Amino acid sequence: MRTKTKSSVIQISLFLVILVANGLKAEVEEHVASGDPSPSTKKIFYFSQQNNSHHRPASFLASMRQDFGERGIQFTTSTNRNDLNVDNLNQYEGSFFFGNHDAFSPAQTSALESYIQSGGGMVGMHVIAYVARSNETLARILGGAFRGHHSIAQFTAKLIQAPGELPDNLAIHPNFPFEGNETYSLDLNHPILQGLSPYSSFDEPYLHQNLNPDITLLSFREDHGGWDEPYTWVRNEGSGRVFYHANGHDARTWFQPNFRELMIRATLWASKQPQQNYLELFPPTISASGDMQHLALVQTNDGAQFALYSGGHQTAMSGLQVPGDNEDLSYLISSDTVHAILSNQRVALTPKVLVEEKELSCLLIGHPQYPTIAAIENGSADPIEAGFTFSPDQTFSFITDSNQAVIFSASIEDSAGGNQKRTIAIHDSESVIPILIEGELLNPNDTSIVSSIPDSSVFLYSNNKLAVMAQIQSDQGGPQDVILTGNPGNFHPHISAFQTYNGLPQDSMISEFLAPISLKNDDLTFSGRLEGASIDQTNDQFVARISKDGELDL
Incomplete structure (x- = not known):
């Protein structure tokens, strides 16, 4: 971290201001300052079709969304090929492709090419190589195309992380793109590979053609044909980055922890960094374990937005999706948003959210980069009383024990709206448990x-x-x-x-x-x-x- 002495005149966190005001002459740590780049969530365009009999991209994302979200990655999904245009793609730091798509039109392929060359990112998984088999430009961008696959079997693609792990039989591949002694680039210290372990799963052993000689190879599969099949690679396309991994057929691979880690790292690496910086900082709160949480006004490409930061991560920002499967919910953060950070780094906040141009109050609790809704106006209150919903026109007051539990109050009502009652509930770890409910026994x-x-x-x-x-x-x-x-x-x-x-x-x-x-x-x-x-x-x-x-x- 940078250090600043008493004479420095900048806007910094409240506890640092207090140190200076008290005349302390020792150097102090500067955690955040106005004008600094701010941590930011990466928005990713996820292009897939609905589940079908062969591939299930919707199920893949449902199973992975939280894991990605807890690393600062937010997905917006589409099944409409017309969304492959430059204006739409430029809203996102990166793109992710998985699913049996119809062939992309020349205009759609050109839009993707322009987007990546201008700095956007692309992550391709598994069957996107099948789409590229009949699209020469897409195959060049991706780094290769599908040629076929063997029957599903259990295997391990070998990561190239040390001199003793280099592939020996690349040159006898049926579609090896080099002559003489030339071969693919390798990067044993690539950030995607650092400390990563390989995984084994049942999947379709892919075969590739139209391999681009400018790929940097990260892993390979030993094929029973005697050659080493390129299996994971990266390449640059203009100012943008491209990543491809051949596995991902179904949940037998998706639920492998190291597969998840590979795909999260790939998305973070390929996507560009949002350009955001602090404009104004608000007084922080400090958890019992020393983690800091604060509101800030942040300059973004869409103008100034209020955001919440917890433990050095962006928790929420106006305009971003609220974590969960409903992509239509977006945050409305303000300087009045109530928030707290617990000693185990869980957070609680009561922002407004926007859905279909209607503002709703809600309470979110959980991971500092992926808190989930515990209560929202008109939303289900089944954990408190079956068949009830949270009443409209209310806020959700809460307190914490600064450790794990969040206590909150709310009004709930039955489906007819005639039976309304107040309640106090506790959210401890992942569940909501009623403590007191009007009309119920005290104990x-x-x-x-x-x-x-x-x-x-x-x-x-x-x-x-x-x-x-x-x-x-x-x-x-x-x-x-x-x-x-x-x-x-x-x-x-x-x-x-x-x-x-x-x-x-x-x-x-x-x-x-x-x-x-x-x-x-x-x-x-x-x-x-x-x-x-x-x-x-x-x-x-x-x-x-x-x-x-x-x-x-x-």
Whole structure:
């Protein structure tokens, strides 16, 4: 990292500004500065047809989308060959081809050629070589074309990573494009290969023709015909990069971890880097493990956009897709977007999202580059109550324990919209679990019912215990306003309104709870309002601490 001394006048992270303001003379680390390039998600155009009897490109992407997304790669899919035009392709940093396509027209091939030569990237997998067999220009761009394949068998393509791993029998290949002692270029230190292990799978052993002599060979397959079959390669096309790998027929290959890693690395390598830089930085939050998260205004090719960064990665940016299979959902990030980063680098944020020109509130939780929707207006709330959806016109307030759990409040309703209730739920790891639901039992083996949860739920989470304002009703009396404390399934009223407590002014009672403030060693600190003969608007608000045993300190 760069270092800057006290005299440097630049916009940097808040905690660095504080160091300078306090007059510290030591050098400090500069994490981000306005004008710096910003980390960015790579947008990739994924061209495929729907699943058919032989290849299943839609299933491939569904199985891989999250793995790619967690490395900063976002796919936009198309089955329309008319999308192979320069204006459309120029929206993307790279392209990915897999599927039994009809032959590309000369205009479509020319558009792809121009796009790559101008700096765009291309990743070709498996059957794209079949498309290239009757398209001389596409075969040249890809680096080769399909000639046939053997029956499906288990084999391992050998990576070329060290001098002792070089192929010996390239020259006897039926379509070897060289004469004399010339052969393909090799790059033992290519970034795609660094530290990568080979994989073995059942796949179609491909054979190639029209091999371009300018490819750089990364792997080969030993064919039973006696030659070494080029199997993975890269090449340059003008200012752009091209990658090809012959395997990928079905899930027997897709689910090999090192195949996934190969294709992710290839996409990152082939695609160009988006040109983005920080314009304005907003105060950061720091997780318990020291990871930083911050909002920023970023200059992009589409103008200035708000974005969120977590642990040095771009988490979200206005205009980008929201992670998941619905490519029609896009982010609307603003300076008001609430966000948090946990000690295990998971993130939580409550942005607006845009779908069909309608703005919706949502809560996303998960990987810093691929958080997924935990709750969204009008979306399914089945994990909380089967058959219910999250109500419209709401926001999703949340808190975290700074470790793994995210607690949030929401309104849910049945399909008719007539049965609406408030809930508080916990998202821990990958699942959403209800904690409290209006109209349900307070605890599984209890007779008390949660009669009401405030619309603006106020709660805190500390030391694995929750404190939350609610109204409960027992079989022995009417509704009571309380602050509950405990764990899911084991809550109890820590303090109740309209009861007398030692420590309150004489002849006064708590009329309203405003908020729990802290919960430590079973001592609850909270704020509220009083009413009584000696209380008026000048002295009705208070902050107090009450122990588990009921001792109150005002």
